[in-house]
Amino acid sequence: MPYEATVDKQKSPTPSINFLSAGDIIKARKTLLKWHSVHGRKSLPWRLNHSPYAVLVSEFMLQQTTVTTVIPRFSAWMERFPSIHDLALAEEQEVLSAWEGLGYYSRARRLHGAAKGIVSDHDGVIPKDEEALIKLPGIGPYTAAAIMAFAHDKPAIVLDTNIIRVLSRWSNLNHPIDTSLGKGRLTAIAEKFFPPSESRTFASALMDLGAILCTAGLPECTTCPLQKTCRATDPAKLPKKSPRSVTTKLVEYRACFQRDGLLYLEQSRGPRWEGLWVLPELGNTKPAGRSIAQITYPFTRYSVTMKVHKVEGVVPSGLRGFSAAELLLLPMPSPIRKIIGKFPSMGGCRETANKS
Numbered sequence: 201m202p203y204e205a206t207v208d209k210q211k212s213p214t215p216s217i218n219f220l221s222a223g224d225i226i227k228a229r230k231t232l233l234k235w236h237s238v239h240g241r242k243s244l245p246w247r248l249n250h251s252p253y254a255v256l257v258s259e260f261m262l263q264q265t266t267v268t269t270v271i272p273r274f275s276a277w278m279e280r281f282p283s284i285h286d287l288a289l290a291e292e293q294e295v296l297s298a299w300e301g302l303g304y305y306s307r308a309r310r311l312h313g314a315a316k317g318i319v320s321d322h323d324g325v326i327p328k329d330e331e332a333l334i335k336l337p338g339i340g341p342y343t344a345a346a347i348m349a350f351a352h353d354k355p356a357i358v359l360d361t362n363i364i365r366v367l368s369r370w371s372n373l374n375h376p377i378d379t380s381l382g383k384g385r386l387t388a389i390a391e392k393f394f395p396p397s398e399s400r401t402f403a404s405a406l407m408d409l410g411a412i413l414c415t416a417g418l419p420e421c422t423t424c425p426l427q428k429t430c431r432a433t434d435p436a437k438l439p440k441k442s443p444r445s446v447t448t449k450l451v452e453y454r455a456c457f458q459r460d461g462l463l464y465l466e467q468s469r470g471p472r473w474e475g476l477w478v479l480p481e482l483g484n485t486k487p488a489g490r491s492i493a494q495i496t497y498p499f500t501r502y503s504v505t506m507k508v509h510k511v512e513g514v515v516p517s518g519l520r521g522f523s524a525a526e527l528l529l530l531p532m533p534s535p536i537r538k539i540i541g542k543f544p545s546m547g548g549c550r551e552t553a554n555k556s
């Protein structure tokens with residue numbers, strides 16, 4: 201049955217998963233794949249090399265980090281740890297150091313843990329079933345589905361940010377996608393639209409459509425391959441989300457101990473930056489005098505202003521001194537590296553800051 205004859209956009213704001221006939225769905229898949237064969241992002245490094253290990257690494261990196269940021273770091277990572285065995289055998293400090301610039305270091309630890317688990321429990325072979333994947337550190341339902349589709353080309357419903365946006369608009373989903381009702385509807389729509397085979401190509405096509413045409417903000421509907429079947433009445437307002445929690449402002453004070461060309465740092469015990477080298481904390485009470493540097497950075501729902509104060513006297517035990525050259529190789533969180541680059545007396549660290 202033709203789509204226009206079965207749907208009244210004004211009267212039916214809530215999508216039914218039956219809003220298209222089977223024939224229309226097949227046509228929509230075909231036009232999408234045709235568009236993708238011409239416009240798809242085929243040169244992404246994890247598409248050129250879609251070995252299971254490359255897919256595993258890229259999926260961990262792409263959680264909460266943009267494609268542009270990931271591309272150079274992914275390539276450097278694959279040179280440094282070319283196989284899952286190389287990664288499993290690496291020291292944690294080396295892994296954290298290679299992760300620098302990607303943020304959320306717990307992902308690096310979990311990827312390291314997953315590599316160790318795959319080597320010890322699966323002979324180094326990345327599992328081909330979602331249940332076994334989900335048992336590995338850092339692999340939730342989304343990453344498991346992505347590995348099934350992109351690494352093994354097995355049927356899987358992949359729902360990343362781009363695909364969620366495309367499907368929400370395509371079906372005119374008016375339920376917030378972070379509620380169980382919205383998630384259930386979206387999954388039902390995806391199950392209907394994803395084909396039983398060609399999962400790798402189809403998921404890539406939907407993702408690329410979201411990245412290239414059906415972008416956040418105003419989509420380019422006039423050139424979209426799904427335009428004929430798309431139900432969106434006001435696409436810029438989709439997908440809907442529940443009201444956001446307010447960003448809370450925080451201030452943290454840190455110490456600068458500099459003696460004889462060395463900067464003294466401590467190794468964080470976490471949980472946020474566990475194992476990384478940081479400037480020692482001074483607590484939440486404002487120290488006397490002016491700070492020598494400050495930056496503001498986002499962390500989950502917080503906006504954190506870090507202020508650094510020079511501290512004279514004896515350097516506390518437990519701190520270690522590093523030269524500017526040593527700092528370059530030290531695993532440290534991006535905000536710490538950036539603020540060290542701002543120290544008036546740390547000329548060598550400016551290079552460090554530019555590197556991150």
Ligand code: SF4
Nearest residue numbers: 414419421424430435
């Ligand atoms: S027609 Fe527009 S809103 Fe619908 S899927 Fe295409 S780009 Fe997105």
